[in-house]
């Protein structure tokens with residue numbers, strides 16, 4: 001068992017070791033990339049995009065997107081996979097009507113939010129039920145500084161900053177990160193349920209502030225007539241153009257989140273999640289790293305807020321109800337916590353599906369039920385969520401690690417039960 | 419000059435005195451044993467040295483710096499690292515990932531370099547992986563790099579804890595019952611590993627140990643705790659003859675633990 005071991009050599013050259021390291025890399029992170037998958041899927045996607053308006057019902061198109069996205073998500077680590085996925089997601093709205101484009105926009109937006117929340121919940125293991133706060137902060141920041149004319153609050157009229165969408169994006173990133181740290185400092189000592197409750201309260205406080213700080217936010221009357229993002233002398237105003245914006249942001253967020261996860265920072269979060277005390281005894285400043293998770297999650301949420309404010313052209317306190325936090329958390333959990341790939345799937349299901357079901361009619365041949373979707377879509381949606389949680393409690397595409405943690409927890413429960 | 423100086427350290431838990439005015443000096447590159455019956459305060463001493471607990475009174479000096487009361491990660495950075503009596507690995511991470519976490523202090527990757535991955539970062543991360551593999555090899559875990567920590571055999575888990583602690587690059591390594599639950603062969607291998615820690619890596623080692631064969635075999639000096647007090651100190655043969663030590667071990671006249679519980 002114990003073999004010859006001498007002083008640690010400075011560098012390693014052994015072939016066998018390199019092989020082992022490569023094998024390790026292949027089984028982690030870079031995971032199950034099948035190299036030719038992307039090429040095979042490319043014509044398929046082209047076909048769907050080209051033919052779907054003519055041959056398929058638009059709702060069927062959505063289902064196909066779901067399936068293709070699922071396949072894509074398994075290969076998104078791969079550079080080709082990313083490129084193809086980007087192309088596919090960019091092309092798909094051309095085959096869609098305005099309503100569907102709107103759905104795709106929301107799916108992409110919630111993917112961004114999911115990635116942000118996942119940094120906090122999935123990576124660092126901190127349950128945050130008030131994520132909407134950062135989303136709201138970004139949206140209101142945009143509404144306040146882009147200098148609208150008619151729909152502005154008193155404050156915005158007094159302080160005509162005249163910024164546009166693009167500089168506000170990084171501004172919101174930084175501002176939301178700072179708010180994340182400000183929230184993080186007092187709550188860091190809390191764990192589990194307590195943290196969840198305090199963050200829940202924080203989310204509500206931000207919404208109530210938006211309602212009451214009339215001078216800044218115009219209260220429930222909201223801020224409107226907000227400008228769209230300028231783009232080479234014109235404005236990006238169609239749903240499709242804004243969809244591209246959020247798509248690019250989503251890709252940057254996925255890219256950043258995955259790289260951070262696979263670095264020293266991601267390992268530190270993972271260690272904290274597993275055993276906080278031991279993590280600090282390994283030299284990890286757990287306070288700093290938890291704050292970092294809060295800050296990054298918040299920053300991504302803030303960017304999402306800017307985008308949604310620009311798209312809607314308005315912000316109202318009611319845009320930032322508790323259900324935003326719940327939906328984002330739901331999609332992270334449904335998709336499979338800790339896994340960026342699962343999040344897109346979660347967003348498709350949690351954000352896309354209820355709207356797709358909206359004008360679904362059930363045709364049984366002898367009898368047709370009109371408006372089944374409109375009337376029962378939330379029932380169907382709820383049933384789907386329950387089904388997922390019963391059949392795959394670890395989520396649809398959990399990270400390898402989360403799946404392992406989940407099995408461990410189950411085993412423990414069984415042990416206690418017997 | 420002592421590398422570690424424990425000065426009049428006491429610690430009580432709501433009236434229960436777990437450590438009472440304990441002073442120990444440890445010379446660099448020695449292997450020191452801490453022995454004593456269950457509940458004597460041995461683990462509590464380790465917890466104070468590593469910042470898990472603050473002492474109620476007294477001071478801890480390490481490399482001429484006062485370290486008691488410092489947060490755990492600062493103590494790790496100062497060069498003290500440990501293993502745990504009840505194994506505390508990151509159980510859902512692989513063996514090599516556990517060791518990579520131990521390298522935290524020696525990698526500079528931050529958010530920006532993690533995202534942008536400049537060549538220097540890629541090189542540093544790769545070097546960290548290779549070094550971690552080497553730590554694993556040193557601890558006798560070559561070939562087990564990609565195993566989840568919780569799937570490792572018990573003895574392997576103890577070794578992985580040592581590999582992970584080594585990755586912190588400590589000057590002082592605290593081993594809490596490294597041979598607990600091991601058979602004779604495994605214990606022998608562990609003794610060999612402990613000697614190599616000192617001989618090859620120049621790490622100062624303090625170990626808590628119940629198996630007298632191990633204590634007498636590897637330790638150059640021994641401190642004996644009983645009910646939170648240091649009742650004896652010296653070379654193995656001195657301690658073995660010490661009347662108070664013999665009494666503490668239930669008057670058996672033998673320096674051997676009676677109860678085999680953990």
Ligand SMILES: Nc1ncnc2c1ncn2[C@@H]1O[C@H](COP(=O)(O)OP(=O)(O)O)[C@@H](O)[C@H]1O
Pocket residue numbers: 431434435436454455456457458459460461462463
């Ligand atoms: N966190 C704690 N809270 C209360 N009592 C503790 C705590 N840690 C240790 N003790 C008590 O201190 C005494 C010494 O424990 P310990 O240092 O673990 O002994 P050992 O020598 O067996 O390692 C025991 O009586 C134990 O119950």
Ligand SMILES: [Mg+2]
Pocket residue numbers: 460461462503
């Ligand atoms: Mg103990």
